[in-house]
Amino acid sequence: MGRRASRSARSLFSRLAVLAMAAASTLTVQAAAPAHAAVCTGYVGLTFDDGPSGNTPALLNALTQNGLRATMFNEGQYAAANPSLVRAQVSAGMWVGNHSYTHPHLTSLSQAQIDSEISRTQSAIAAAGGGTPKLFRPPYGETNATVKAVEARYGLTEILWNVDSQDWNGASTDAIVAAAGRLTNGQVILLHDWSANTLAAIPRIARGLAARGLCAGMISPSTGRAVAPG
Numbered sequence: 001m002g003r004r005a006s007r008s009a010r011s012l013f014s015r016l017a018v019l020a021m022a023a024a025s026t027l028t029v030q031a032a033a034p035a036h037a038a039v040c041t042g043y044v045g046l047t048f049d050d051g052p053s054g055n056t057p058a059l060l061n062a063l064t065q066n067g068l069r070a071t072m073f074n075e076g077q078y079a080a081a082n083p084s085l086v087r088a089q090v091s092a093g094m095w096v097g098n099h100s101y102t103h104p105h106l107t108s109l110s111q112a113q114i115d116s117e118i119s120r121t122q123s124a125i126a127a128a129g130g131g132t133p134k135l136f137r138p139p140y141g142e143t144n145a146t147v148k149a150v151e152a153r154y155g156l157t158e159i160l161w162n163v164d165s166q167d168w169n170g171a172s173t174d175a176i177v178a179a180a181g182r183l184t185n186g187q188v189i190l191l192h193d194w195s196a197n198t199l200a201a202i203p204r205i206a207r208g209l210a211a212r213g214l215c216a217g218m219i220s221p222s223t224g225r226a227v228a229p230g
């Protein structure tokens with residue numbers, strides 16, 4: 001009984017050792033694969049508007065777990081209310097842009113009002129630790145010569161988008177994944193911090209981009225196009 005128990009214990013130990021080695025090699029391969037497989041033949045700009053919010057931590061988790069970096073176009077009022085979430089965006093490797101303070105229709109405001117929307121957001125994001133933004137996305141994509149003149153005063157590059165995911169308009173997760181599938185090198189897609197369907201789409205967006213050799217890049221302030229992270 002004693003010897004049998006001892007023999008089966010030894011046998012169990014050797015089986016466990018083999019299993020542990022197999023598990024370790026599997027883990028090593030899985031951990032290394034994304035970094036080594038990421039041959040980037042082009043870059044796309046993922047952008048998430050209207051944060052930061054209570055949805056931001058889950059969004060940042062999904063992005064980092066899938067090896068994606070993105071540009072977060074924050075509203076100044078939310079950056080001021082949630083400075084720790086702005087820092088979390090930066091810590092997660094995201095870039096932070098300006099999306100106005102209160103999300104108004106800028107083209108119906110005076111130049112002084114537009115200036116206030118933009119300058120207060122620059123200050124709120126900087127005060128939160130997000131740096132001074134170089135990129136500006138006007139709410140609703142609405143812009144005109146007055147908006148552009150104010151952007152220029154703050155050294156901001158206006159960033160619209162090449163692909164609209166329609167997540168703001170109730171697009172399904174499938175439709176959001178399909179929209180990301182239309183991105184080509186250098187292009188930018190419009191997404192939102194608050195969309196549950198967008199959050200659900202992120203792993204599939206990551207796999208789709210990787211399958212096409214595309215990586216998530218930063219948006220160049222000089223060209224407005226997605227480029228390799230600098």
Ligand SMILES: [Zn+2]
Pocket residue numbers: 049050099103139140
């Ligand atoms: Zn917006």
